[in-house]
Amino acid sequence: MSATHTAQDWHAHYEAGRDFRPMTDIEKSILAEHLALPEGTQGARALEVACGTGELARFLAAAGYRVDAVDWAPSAVARASESSTDGVVYHQLDITDGDLSTLVPAGTGGYRLITMRRALAHLPDRTRTVAELADLLDEGGTLCVITPHADRHPEELRGICLDDAEIDLLADGWQHTERVEAGDATALLLRGPKTGPVIYSEKRTPKPAAMAGVAVVVTNEHGQVLLGWNPSRAVWEPTGVRAGSYEG
Secondary structure (H helix, E strand, C coil), X not given: CCCCCCHHHHHHHHHCCCCCCCCCHHHHHHHHHHCCCCCCCCCCEEEEECCCCCHHHHHHHHCCCEEEEEECCHHHXXXXXXXXXXXXXXXXXXXXXXXXXHHCCCCCXXXXXXXXXXXXXXXXXXXXXXXXXXCCEEEEEEEXXXXXXXXXXXHHHHHHCECHHHHHHHHCCEEEEEEEEECCEEEEEEEEECCCCCCCCCCCCCXXXXXXXXXXXXXXXXXXXXXXXXXXXXXXXXXCCCCCCCCC
């Protein structure tokens, strides 16, 4: 699928019985090693974004998390809900246009973990979405982004991937980052969103809570990052993204 497919496209995809790429053994190993709950801890809250038919949500529930899993395709949520799993609640929600705060009732605290697997490149407003997700983390919480890497895929799949410049730009908005290679993908573990004045330059205007801690980006109509503001160097930098096919 291309990076610009709509919720209706994904609904048709899942309604036709198709699925998403299964988790690889190396992805499971990374999650188990880096995101396991301390022994004896149960019920920490996790949010799985773009959950599809729920494979990763079920994996997190089996590891002891209490999971909210969201997808914008009704057919994906319906199929995921058919596989009843204790500890997982599925929600049909467009994270690019919905109110994510509804997932965190007042007084309940934030999420210990938020995961987004092989989905970030598909989003039209990555900066805005990541900032809003960061606002849902509890203190010390982790945002885990797993993305196909552009250098490990053919050019015709460029639209579903991020390259090193885009990955570095994403990581630059966080106090603590860890990068782990996962075969054809890269896993980023992001903790402690940076705070401070941020100028926002993307297709949509963010909510006030989403303004903190994210580097500025300029994108084209496909959501591809063209320029990024590097706060550590105080300069605009080209990301090296090339125009090309977004079909994947």
